[in-house]
Amino acid sequence: MSYQFIKVPDHGEKISINSDLSLNVPDQPIIPFIEGDGIGVDISPVMIKVVDAAVEKSYDGRRKISWMEIFTGEKAAEMYDGDWFPAETLDAIKEYSVGIKGPLTTPVGGGFRSLNVALRQELDLYTCLRPVRWFEGVPSPVKEPGKTNMVIFRENSEDIYAGIEWKAGTAQASKIIQYLQAEMGVSKIRFPDDCGIGIKPVSKEGTQRLVRKALQYTIDQDLPSLTLVHKGNIMKFTEGAFKDWGYQLAQEEFGAELLDGGPWMRLNNPVTGKEIIIKDVIADAMLQQVLLRPDEYSVIATLNLNGDYLSDALAAQVGGIGIAPGANLSDNIALFEATHGTAPKYAGQDKVNPGSLILSAEMMLRHLGWNEAADLIIEGMNGAIQAKTVTYDFERLMEGARLLKCSEFGDAIIDKMPSA
Ligand SMILES: NC(=O)C1=CN([C@@H]2O[C@H](COP(=O)(O)OP(=O)(O)OC[C@H]3O[C@@H](n4cnc5c(N)ncnc54)[C@H](OP(=O)(O)O)[C@@H]3O)[C@@H](O)[C@H]2O)C=CC1
Ligand SMILES: O=C(O)CCC(=O)C(=O)O
Numbered sequence: 001m002s003y004q005f006i007k008v009p010d011h012g013e014k015i016s017i018n019s020d021l022s023l024n025v026p027d028q029p030i031i032p033f034i035e036g037d038g039i040g041v042d043i044s045p046v047m048i049k050v051v052d053a054a055v056e057k058s059y060d061g062r063r064k065i066s067w068m069e070i071f072t073g074e075k076a077a078e079m080y081d082g083d084w085f086p087a088e089t090l091d092a093i094k095e096y097s098v099g100i101k102g103p104l105t106t107p108v109g110g111g112f113r114s115l116n117v118a119l120r121q122e123l124d125l126y127t128c129l130r131p132v133r134w135f136e137g138v139p140s141p142v143k144e145p146g147k148t149n150m151v152i153f154r155e156n157s158e159d160i161y162a163g164i165e166w167k168a169g170t171a172q173a174s175k176i177i178q179y180l181q182a183e184m185g186v187s188k189i190r191f192p193d194d195c196g197i198g199i200k201p202v203s204k205e206g207t208q209r210l211v212r213k214a215l216q217y218t219i220d221q222d223l224p225s226l227t228l229v230h231k232g233n234i235m236k237f238t239e240g241a242f243k244d245w246g247y248q249l250a251q252e253e254f255g256a257e258l259l260d261g262g263p264w265m266r267l268n269n270p271v272t273g274k275e276i277i278i279k280d281v282i283a284d285a286m287l288q289q290v291l292l293r294p295d296e297y298s299v300i301a302t303l304n305l306n307g308d309y310l311s312d313a314l315a316a317q318v319g320g321i322g323i324a325p326g327a328n329l330s331d332n333i334a335l336f337e338a339t340h341g342t343a344p345k346y347a348g349q350d351k352v353n354p355g356s357l358i359l360s361a362e363m364m365l366r367h368l369g370w371n372e373a374a375d376l377i378i379e380g381m382n383g384a385i386q387a388k389t390v391t392y393d394f395e396r397l398m399e400g401a402r403l404l405k406c407s408e409f410g411d412a413i414i415d416k417m418p419s420a
């Protein structure tokens with residue numbers, strides 16, 4: 001495919017996908033990346049430098065990533081004559097199958113809709129996978145941060161994030177309100193004359209494809225439990241249905257059985273034989289459970305908004321969103337990204353923690369099967385943290401730490417990577 005502004009590197013090859021959805025990864029894969037708005041300009045080059053160093057150290061030049069810049073957000077708007085979301089960016093992600101992105105700005109209360117959400121919707125990246133683990137030495141607000149070790153599977157394509165909403169006072173909002181009152185017998189809209197309306201679609205298919213991934217991950221990683229997190233006591237036919245469809249899938253597709261009469265279920269891991277508990281917790285209670293009894297939770301499957309809240313809250317327990325990685329996944333595309341946003345007040349200052357994006361790249365390397373390079377990144381990160389050479393977010397809470405810039409922290413990670 002030829003592109004208008006995207007420059008395909010002279011060297012490197014495309015990753016291809018086999019019929020069983022496994023990847024064929026060449027030794028020099030072309031990987032598209034979006035630099036990102038705000039602090040994207042700081043963290044993306046550091047991520048690339050760290051990844052290149054880990055790959056070089058692991059494979060002695062036999063393997064190398066050919067990075068290909070693609071554009072969304074402010075940089076795209078400048079290049080593509082005001083188009084924040086160029087079609088060729090989507091084409092490139094589809095063509096190259098694996099990519100990584102920095103954060104993108106979304107205006108609050110008006111303006112354009114989230115480009116991050118649009119990427120997930122357009123590419124049907126229905127799973128947002130956010131692992132939360134503690135690195136020894138990272139300052140944390142809790143007493144025993146090592147007890148927090150969870151993996152969030154956030155549904156990424158439905159819920160109120162679908163963007164079906166109308167502003168108060170518009171003809172569309174009035175029409176929907178009139179329809180609800182006249183045709184659907186709704187009498188509970190408290191102030192109908194001045195009311196915005198949002199719609200929350202949650203489907204069986206959307207729920208079950210997410211829960212299927214989460215339960216398969218629980219099995220593959222030999223983990224002890226899967227928790228369905230929902231607010232089904234209040235939103236019965238969306239969040240309540242998510243819980244019911246989740247349990248139904250566990251029973252019908254994985255052979256789970258009721259535990260003590262239900263609703264919790266159990267199954268034996270078909271590979272290791274170990275017991276897996278499938279349980280559910282109401283979302284508000286979950287926010288206290290993860291603080292008070294974190295070691296009782298392992299894999300979490302939840303809806304879009306709950307997952308958004310829970311991922312920042314859990315990240316805080318292990319040191320903050322400066323070190324919170326993630327991936328957006330469909331069955332054949334993987335787009336890695338940090339949990340945090342553009343942190344505009346720090347943009348361009350070479351200050352923030354690049355850890356989230358670097359750890360997102362570490363997930364990407366594992367997705368490619370380049371585990372040796374991924375392991376080096378973890379060792380480098382551990383080494384830099386143990387040496388107390390860290391960015392401002394950790395330094396302000398760590399006794400005796402040396403403050404590093406964003407780029408210096410990347411260099412410290414590289415320095416601490418053991419030689420082969
Ligand atoms: N996937 C994406 O692209 C996302 C985009 N966004 C967008 O980002 C913009 C800003 O959102 P906002 O709510 O301020 O959230 P941000 O995540 O951008 O920042 C909130 C705070 O988190 C801390 N933080 C964030 N990133 C880092 C980092 N790399 N290192 C250290 N600390 C960090 C900072 O805290 P402190 O000041 O205390 O040091 C920062 O002020 C919005 O437009 C929002 O829509 C938000 C989330 C995800
Ligand atoms: O799209 C945005 O601006 C925010 C998204 C977000 O907070 C997230 O994905 O965690």
Ligand SMILES: [Mg+2]
Nearest residue numbers: 308309312339
């Ligand atoms: Mg968020």
